[in-house]
Amino acid sequence: MALTTHWEWRGFGTVSAAFRKRFLDLECIFDDETPRPFTDEYLWIPEVDVNLKFRSGTQTQDGLKFKRFHERRGDLEKWTESREEIFPFPLCANAWELLRQEMDAAFNPPLNADRDEAVRFLKSVDPKISTFTLQKERQSRTWGHDGKVKVEIAEVFTPKRATTVGLEVWDPMRRFDDSSCLALLDRALKDLRVRDEDVEVMNYLKFIRGCAD
Numbered sequence: 001m002a003l004t005t006h007w008e009w010r011g012f013g014t015v016s017a018a019f020r021k022r023f024l025d026l027e028c029i030f031d032d033e034t035p036r037p038f039t040d041e042y043l044w045i046p047e048v049d050v051n052l053k054f055r056s057g058t059q060t061q062d063g064l065k066f067k068r069f070h071e072r073r074g075d076l077e078k079w080t081e082s083r084e085e086i087f088p089f090p091l092c093a094n095a096w097e098l099l100r101q102e103m104d105a106a107f108n109p110p111l112n113a114d115r116d117e118a119v120r121f122l123k124s125v126d127p128k129i130s131t132f133t134l135q136k137e138r139q140s141r142t143w144g145h146d147g148k149v150k151v152e153i154a155e156v157f158t159p160k161r162a163t164t165v166g167l168e169v170w171d172p173m174r175r176f177d178d179s180s181c182l183a184l185l186d187r188a189l190k191d192l193r194v195r196d197e198d199v200e201v202m203n204y205l206k207f208i209r210g211c212a213d
Helices: 017-024 093-103 114-125 178-192 204-212
Strands: 007-016 036-045 048-056 063-073 075-085 130-142 148-159 162-169 198-201
Touching: 007 178, 017 130, 017 148, 036 114, 036 204, 048 093, 048 114, 063 093, 063 162, 063 204, 075 178, 130 178, 130 204, 148 178, 148 198, 162 178, 162 198, 162 204
Parallel strands: none
Antiparallel strands: 007 075, 007 162, 007 198, 036 048, 036 130, 048 063, 063 075, 130 148, 148 162
């Protein structure tokens, strides 16, 4: 999704052929709209609301990525993703300091650690930490005459198979207030009839929590 503070809706489950057709009829974002494969290895820390993942396959967002939760209203959530909180490997001092704050732990991080070494070290600091690797393929479209809602379908292959649908207000210039974003998302959800699909509303952290149980 976009590197902004934004409102979004997400569900996991299965979707109908009719919904997929409605999705494919939406305006494309990129010239090449074939499904894009990539891998997210989620760093799951119990009782932490930050979405932490090691991403590969996207080119522009590979590395350790922070996605921060703000609030929830009904089935809509507000999150922040920032270019300043995507860190390539080896992790810099700022990345380790942010991890230290989220874990509320004191440690001396390894220098020049690649992804595998960083994960091993974090698990040694806190044995409650788990990682879950999600292999995905994703497609995106835009809804509305001005394309202010980004619509995504992603097929998750591991650790368990699911289809996830996400809608997000696309407003990099921050022209919309919260109420406008909520109203816009609600109109898009109703027009696309997403809530009628066989999906359970949840974010990726809740999905990962279900994989951990």
